[in-house]
Structures are given as C-alpha cells and as structure tokens.
Amino acid sequence: MGLIDSVQRKLAEQMQEQVIELVRSREWRAARNMSDVLLAYIATSGGSATLEDVRRNTGYDSRSQVDAYLNSPHLRELLAPSGVPPTSALSWESCSAEVDHIMGHDVMKSVKNLVADLLDYMPVLLYQGQWDAECGVGSNDAWIHTLQWHGHGGFTAARRE
Template sequence: MVTHADNAYYIGLINERQKNELEKLQLEAVELVERKNWSEATRARNRVLDVLQNMTGLATLYDYSRKAPYEDELVAKFLNIGAVRKALGVKVDDSSVYEKCSKIVWAALYADLMKSVKHMVEKLLKEEMRVLLYQGQRDLRVGVVQVEAWVKSMKWEGIEEFVNGEREIWKVNGEVAGYVQKWKSFTNVVVLGGGHLLPSDQPLNSQVMIEDWVLEKGLFGSVLELNVSTNYVHDG
C-alpha cells in the first residue's frame, strides 16, 4: 500500500511534489488498516489510485503503456453464447449471465479487499506447499514493487535465501520473457511486456509460465538449472 508513490515516481510518471501528496494519502489508508476499519481503508486506497490516475492521465493503471483501456466486452459476449455456456457446463435452465465484475460480489467482498492474506502464503510455505506469484512489469496497481515489499516481510525460514537468491533471466522461444526468483517451494516471476491483466497482454508467455511451473520444467523445476531457457514452440 505504501509503494504506489515510489513506483510511479521512479519510472518518471510523477514529480516529487505529487509523490509527497500520494504518500500522505497512502498513510491515511495504512492508518485505517491498522485500526481495522476495512471499508474505509478500501475507500482510502481507491482514492490513492484515483489521484494517481488523474496525475498521470494514463488510459489505465493496469498497464501504464496502453493508449486505451482494455476492451473486455467481447469476453462477456463470448461467454454468454449458448454453445460456449454448454461447453463450460452451464445448465440449460440457468438464467444467470456472465458479467466481468458482479456488483453483488463486489459489495460482498468490499470490506475484505484491504485484509492481508500474507499469513496464508506463510502457512503454505511452512507446509512446503508450492507457491507461485507473478506480476506484469507494467502494472501500477499490484505490481512488482508492491509485491516485493510484502514478500520481504514474510515470516518464513527461507525468506533470507529467497531475497538474496539469483534473479534468473527467463526466455521463451529465445526471447527474454521475464525474470524468475526461486527458493525451494516459493517462486516469484516478473513478466515483461504486460500489466495487471497479464494473460491479455502476454497470452503465450502466461501459458508457458503456468504450464512450466505446474510441470516443474526449466527455471520452474525443483532443481534450478542455471542459464536454461524455456523451449516452447507455439503451434497456433
């Protein structure tokens, strides 16, 4: 929560005066979290993002390189086609309609948005469960800087080795796709050329990342092989 200003400042999107203004708003959100005033904390964070949006004039904070917002109406139209609904197992007599963001669900979860789930990640790691985190490099909402800040504060016996570990260059079809940092069951990936909605920005590399992590291939394997690139040929 306290890194939005730094992130935008150090990539040249805001100046120092704007950075200071954002930092004050960030602290307001943090104070509300500390008081467990969850709904107000969510509103405070939204103010931070709204102000950042106005300061930068960007089309979207999901990917600061985009010249226009994402077009997601086609997804809703596609998923509401009868044949697609049937293929997905939606019952014929089900009158529900797919929508990208349900107002009912949003309202129900609104107070939870600022509640940390770091303790859940810590629990998984302590139980030696495999965990994958990934961020699009151009995400200004929940991006690389934001994730690194909370990851470093985790209470886990392997955190020091992870933080001090090598950040390996990850390639797909011979081209740099991002960077992988790994220690034991914990993997964090920064994917280049994408933002918050990563599969939309980098569909192939997103697929390769998930498949290689699931199958424990290459840099995502249980034994890290240095300088090994993911060799994936896209047939489509």
C-alpha cells in the same frame, strides 16, 4: 515509474498514510474507499488510461475476453459447481459491481499468513504485471520476501532470468 511529479507525490503519500492508518484501525471499508481515491488521483494526475498497464493509452480490455471465455459453454460445463447446471442463468463477470459492494472491504485485509501456509503445501504462482502501477512487482516483492516458509531460502537465492 515517473507518473506523477514531486508535488503530486507528496499529496499521494499523504493519502497513502491515511489508507495505512485506516487499515491499522481495521476500518476496512473506509480504507478501501481512500485507496480508490488515491489510485484515481495517481491515474488522473499521471494521465494514464489505466494503472494496470501504464504503457497503454486506452483502458485495459482483457476483462471482456476473459468473461467470454469463462462463460463459454464448454468451460461452464467443466467448471460448473456441484449442483449448478452449466446452463443456469449464473454467469462469470469480471469485477462485478455487486460482488465489490458486498466484499470490497475485504480487499484491504492481509492474507499474507494464508499464502505462507499455502506455500508449505503446493507450488503457487503469484501474478503481478511488470507495468502494473496498482499491484506491480515492487509492491509484491516487498511482502513476498518477508514470508516465512520452507522454500524461502531457495526462493530468495534464486537467480532471476
């Protein structure tokens, strides 16, 4: 994407190797923290307001819109978990700091095998933003094409439009 120059790229690649080593060592929290450092370095060095869409010169703003939608009375009623009244004090929050503190380490664990199992039972839509430098098309293609499942041949042979 050309966000950083060759010198910055070498440093980013060194940080990336540290992340990979921490994942291999199953040091999940440290891997997540180092990954956050790496992403912040790329964003800062590249001058991007957000890695979620590198074309933007302002931060990503859809979270507040999604939060408002998911907290709307009608949707709360439709999606209320069993035993939780739709009028409860619980509310949807995108990127909750509390949830991230508790579950953030889990982000670094692969669920690739679970995706392959899921694909054997139902259609799946995996989203990746075309201009997303954090989890974009290239990085997702790399692991998706290694999945082994009943539709793999058709998927890899399908013409992109």
